[in-house]
Amino acid sequence: MRLLILVAAIPLLAEAADINREVLDQFREYTPEEFGQLLDRQRPAAVTPQLATAIRATLPNEGEVMRLTAADRQKIASLSAVLRAHGREGVYLVKVVDSTQARIGLHARFVLLVTRTALRILSAEQLQAVVAHEIGHEYVWVDYEAARTNGNSRRLRSQELFCDGVAILTLARIGVEPGTLTDALRLFEVFNYGNGAATESYSHPTLPDRADFGRQIGKWLNRGGSFAPAQANNKPVNQGGKK
């Protein structure tokens, strides 16, 4: 019986390895510095003020956490460094919402939703890592939505890894240890699935696959030579933590 299960798992393992390699190759084609420049060139325009107003109008009034602790506000303020690295400082609307789940998501390329639980369990640097992943989604937004519409699980998983790569590169750029992303993902997994949340295996690679991909991206960063986290601009900017 155990053998049968193992045999059935082999194609899935092979597919996961293929996806990891494919996405790694997308990065390895360039030096980290070149890849950063590529992102700078390919960055989509931020949502227009008109669109932002329209998106705001669709948001529910309930559920937003209005009273944040000083520690929460400090963590939110630390996001300036990652937002700035992608030209998104002052662009996103950051909302902390009440939920027992640890989740962070980017809605309509404009609203950065952070659950209070996520804010509580992540360190400032881990929060930066997960938000950098969410920003990564902007670069593959149209393709990701198409994969979702078409039910293309493989494509979704490869795009998730791409966003992990963007996040890790971003962390290096702002002087944060690249392994911080995996640490944050592990915390989410332990917390959410320990609480009985449904897994996201349809759209997301497993944690071991993401950790492995993260290690490979770390190696790629180290080989980057001229690339160094020279822009160590990871000091909190007094942005007046958003509500």
Ligand SMILES: [Zn+2]
């Ligand atoms: Zn994602």
